[in-house]
Amino acid sequence: xxxxxxxxxxxKIWYPFLMLLxxxxxxxxxxxxxxxxxxxxxxxxxxxxxxxxxxxxxPHCIQVNDCQIRLTHNIYNCKRCGRCEVxxxxxxxxxxxxxxxIATGGTLARKIVLxxxxxxxxxxxxxxxxxxxxxxxxxxxxxxxxxxxxxxxxVNTRVDLGRVREAIEFFVHP
Ligand code: SF4
Numbered sequence: 001x002x003x004x005x006x007x008x009x010x011x012k013i014w015y016p017f018l019m020l021l022x023x024x025x026x027x028x029x030x031x032x033x034x035x036x037x038x039x040x041x042x043x044x045x046x047x048x049x050x051x052x053x054x055x056x057x058x059p060h061c062i063q064v065n066d067c068q069i070r071l072t073h074n075i076y077n078c079k080r081c082g083r084c085e086v087x088x089x090x091x092x093x094x095x096x097x098x099x100x101x102i103a104t105g106g107t108l109a110r111k112i113v114l115x116x117x118x119x120x121x122x123x124x125x126x127x128x129x130x131x132x133x134x135x136x137x138x139x140x141x142x143x144x145x146x147x148x149x150x151x152x153x154x155v156n157t158r159v160d161l162g163r164v165r166e167a168i169e170f171f172v173h174p
Contacts, residue, residue, distance in 0.1 A: 050174030055118035
């Protein structure tokens, strides 16, 4: 079976089923979402892309919470002080000439995807937002990278920059 179709079945059939189960087993919900993201990534990696039209989509909570600069309209407003990974991610995006945006939620993320018209997406977010975003953007190839939450959800989150770089390399090199 083609991997794209299999991915569609995972996202449109298996994922809703797991979320239904998750309504009864709430403590397992995040694990279900993580498994869908991992399965999606494995199937996306079966394809060959060779594109530089990559959108790197970040959650707003990756910006340190006491930074006063608004990044949602223009991430390049960042002063690159280095207190959070936004500085590093701008550097990575510039190095590879990628589109880079911060989204404050699913609605804005969908709008960004429609406007940027990428050929591939690397999305960083929590498991909940990532898994639902994968469903919304299918059949676009998206590699999802769950964020790290050393201070709990939605505040001063982080991402493994090595994983971001590796995902870019994957899409760029066919
Ligand atoms: S790198 Fe500095 S200026 Fe840029 S978003 Fe982070 S804290 Fe704000």
